Amino acid sequence: AQKVTQAQTEISVVEKEDVTLDCVYETRDTTYYLFWYKQPPSGELVFLIRRNSFDEQNEISGRYSWNFQKSTSSFNFTITASQVVDSAVYFCALRIANTGNQFYFGTGTSLTVIP
Amino acid sequence: NAGVTQTPKFQVLKTGQSMTLQCAQDMNHEYMSWYRQDPGMGLRLIHYSVGAGITDQGEVPNGYNVSRSTTEDFPLRLLSAAPSQTSVYFCASTVRRGLSYNSPLHFGNGTRLTVT
Numbered sequence: 001a002q003k004v005t006q007a008q009t010e011i012s013v014v015e016k017e018d019v020t021l022d023c024v025y026e027t028r029d030t031t032y033y034l035f036w037y038k039q040p041p042s043g044e045l046v047f048l049i050r051r052n053s054f055d056e057q058n059e060i061s062g063r064y065s066w067n068f069q070k071s072t073s074s075f076n077f078t079i080t081a082s083q084v085v086d087s088a089v090y091f092c093a094l095r096i097a098n099t100g101n102q103f104y105f106g107t108g109t110s111l112t113v114i115p
Numbered sequence: 116n117a118g119v120t121q122t123p124k125f126q127v128l129k130t131g132q133s134m135t136l137q138c139a140q141d142m143n144h145e146y147m148s149w150y151r152q153d154p155g156m157g158l159r160l161i162h163y164s165v166g167a168g169i170t171d172q173g174e175v176p177n178g179y180n181v182s183r184s185t186t187e188d189f190p191l192r193l194l195s196a197a198p199s200q201t202s203v204y205f206c207a208s209t210v211r212r213g214l215s216y217n218s219p220l221h222f223g224n225g226t227r228l229t230v231t
Contacts, residue, residue: 009155033217045205045222052217091158093220101146101165101211102173103220107157 002027004094006106013082014114021077021109023092031097034068034075039089039108051075082113117141121206121223128196128230136191136226138206144221145211147189151175151202152225158205164189165211196230203227 003026013019025034036048049059051068059066063080079086092106122137140147148163160173164183178200180192189208193200207220 006157035219037219043203044224045207045220047219047221050217050219095217101163102160103148105150105158107155 002029002094002096002102002104004092004104004106006090006092006109008109009107010110010112012112012114015084016081018078018080019082019111019113021079021090021092021111023075023077023106025073025075025092025094025104027094027096029096029098033095033097035093035095035103036066036075036077037091037093039091040085041087045091048077079111082111084113084115087111087113119206119208119221119223121204121226123226124224126226126228128193128228130196130198130230132196134193134196136193136204136206136228138189138191138223139187140189140206140208140221141187142208142221143186144208145186147183147206147208148173148220149179149181149189149191150205150207152205153202161191161204193228198230201228201230 005024032053034051038046038048056068065078067076089108089110091108094104119140145166149161150158152158159175161179162181164170167183167186170181170183183189204226206223209220210218
């Protein structure tokens with residue numbers, strides 16, 4: 001069975017602090033894809049990043065970085081020097097190549113950045 | 116490029132009424148799906164379709180109906196609305212075939228439905 005766990009329901013940080021959002025996934029398939037989405041207070045869902053199971057390189061995009069570790073089945077997301085605009089709900093998702101279609105979402109982490 | 120378009124943005128229904136949430140995409144995506152989002156529950160899959168004429172149930176299909184007569188459109192029907200169906204509904208689409216499994220879901224802007 002496939003599952004994505006985001007154990008942190010809510011996180012609050014003060015502006016300019018670093019924050020890491022955890023994502024742990026479960027699958028027996030060897031080919032899979034991981035995604036992060038951002039849902040700001042306006043409500044839309046915005047795609048942030050994808051990673052396939054064969055590529056364990058970490059990714060950095062500006063203040064955002066992602067750490068993919070197959071050994072711990074984790075795909076964590078770090079925001080460096082957080083800003084108020086980072087306040088949002090963040091979702092991690094898993095897509096399995098064999099099933100081909102379904103996305104399995106975590107329950108999301110609500111991040112509040114306090115000015 | 117419009118992407119995924121959902122209508123309406125807001126809707127209030129009385130218990131027992133029926134309605135259809137519209138979803139259209141202009142990206143020629145084979146895969147389309149409907150999710151509902153409730154506090155603390157994340158995004159739960161209602162129904163999905165891998166192409167015209169093909170639909171299947173997701174995690175929470177009861178009380179909802181779908182059809183896929185064209186590649187572009189994937190409407191969601193509430194047959195007899197219940198207060199438990201008060202939620203935010205998202206339509207999403209993506210590429211299905213071949214080596215495109217790394218393609219992300221593209222979401223519409225959502226429909227906020229209240230059933231009284």
